[in-house]
Amino acid sequence: MDAIDLSLVDLLRGNARLSYAELARQVGLSAPAVHERVGKLESSGVVRGYRADVAPESIGLGVTALIGIVEDSGADTDDMLESLRVLPEIESCYFMAGVESFLLKARVGTIAELEQLIVRLNRTPGVASTRTAIALSTKWENRPQPVGPTAT
Amino acid sequence: MDAIDLSLVDLLRGNARLSYAELARQVGLSAPAVHERVGKLESSGVVRGYRADVAPESIGLGVTALIGIVEDSGADTDDMLESLRVLPEIESCYFMAGVESFLLKARVGTIAELEQLIVRLNRTPGVASTRTAIALSTKWENRPQPVGPTAT
DNA sequence: ACTCTCTGTGGATGCCATCGACCTGAGCCT
DNA sequence: AGGCTCAGGTCGATGGCATCCACAGAGAGT
Numbered sequence A, B: 001m002d003a004i005d006l007s008l009v010d011l012l013r014g015n016a017r018l019s020y021a022e023l024a025r026q027v028g029l030s031a032p033a034v035h036e037r038v039g040k041l042e043s044s045g046v047v048r049g050y051r052a053d054v055a056p057e058s059i060g061l062g063v064t065a066l067i068g069i070v071e072d073s074g075a076d077t078d079d080m081l082e083s084l085r086v087l088p089e090i091e092s093c094y095f096m097a098g099v100e101s102f103l104l105k106a107r108v109g110t111i112a113e114l115e116q117l118i119v120r121l122n123r124t125p126g127v128a129s130t131r132t133a134i135a136l137s138t139k140w141e142n143r144p145q146p147v148g149p150t151a152t
Numbered sequence C: 001a002c003t004c005t006c007t008g009t010g011g012a013t014g015c016c017a018t019c020g021a022c023c024t025g026a027g028c029c030t
Numbered sequence D: 001a002g003g004c005t006c007a008g009g010t011c012g013a014t015g016g017c018a019t020c021c022a023c024a025g026a027g028a029g030t
Helices: A003-014 A020-025 A031-043 A077-085 A111-123 B003-014 B021-026 B033-041 B078-087 B111-122
Strands: A047-054 A063-071 A090-094 A104-108 A127-140 B047-054 B062-070 B090-096 B102-108 B127-140
Touching: A003 A020, A003 A031, A003 B047, A020 A031, A020 B047, A047 B003, A063 A077, A063 A111, A063 B090, A063 B111, A077 A090, A077 A104, A077 B127, A090 B062, A104 A111, A104 B062, A104 B078, A111 B111, A127 B047, A127 B078, A127 B102, B003 B033, B003 B047, B021 B033, B062 B078, B062 B111, B078 B090, B078 B102, B102 B111, B111 B127
Parallel strands: none
Antiparallel strands: A047 B047, A063 A104, A063 A127, A090 A104, A090 B127, A127 B090, B062 B102, B062 B127, B090 B102
């Protein structure tokens, strides 16, 4: 991970569809060299994938909620994780310090679906209680912070 | 937004670097037709961009925190938003229902940097108080939920 | 029925991805 | 010092892809 790798990562976080030729121009290497570097970044796990950033409301996912979960004493955390993982509405799952062991970001189409999700969560073995906060609007999300030599 | 557009969105959320030719094969259209559809999805704002998904710890952002912000009574929400927007550590910002007006997801390299960020937030005009929860680990994040005709 | 529009196909062309051969400099052993 | 080795680069070739253009067919409105 030298400075050129960081530049490549930064460029691809800004636009994942840049061609290798364009990346090569930006970092001052040849296209095959960039191809090899990006391949190594992928296989070493630095770059996990490439995702289109889609406006959620335009695909029928207009409701965003953040849900904290308090575990039962004696609950098996791994089992709980598996129960959470199969719920597609849960887009993110953090294991937290604090009373609430998990913090979930969930996205659904309607409040009714959110209600169903919460009911299902409360029925899940190991869940003692949940606390749901609804996002009225998303100001921004997953903004990539520049990581390289910001000022050039 | 017909079924083919939804398939394209799903495919690109899974792998943003798929070629138009490959997308065309998947949805059963010609490459130029797919090119035009994707172009329209982009210019209509459905597809906002394409991002490489990078393991944050590998670029020196190993600490994730979620920060709730309680506004001063009489604070100007728009001004606050601008103050938050300039802080690059804040990757996501939701305007919430509830006592805490904002919920931020911040990513920094060290706990010391997190401390500095919290101090800065508490000094920001309009901020009455903050509440920070640290993520011990990220189980998954921004998992794209399938949207199209899931079972085919 | 005519025609307008929208969305598709097929063909042509130039750029890009990708492979293989070869080059170069750093580090290290003798 | 001299030379081995290897990581990581350049260059050139080739086949596939992006992208432009001309044109075709389905529906809607008149």
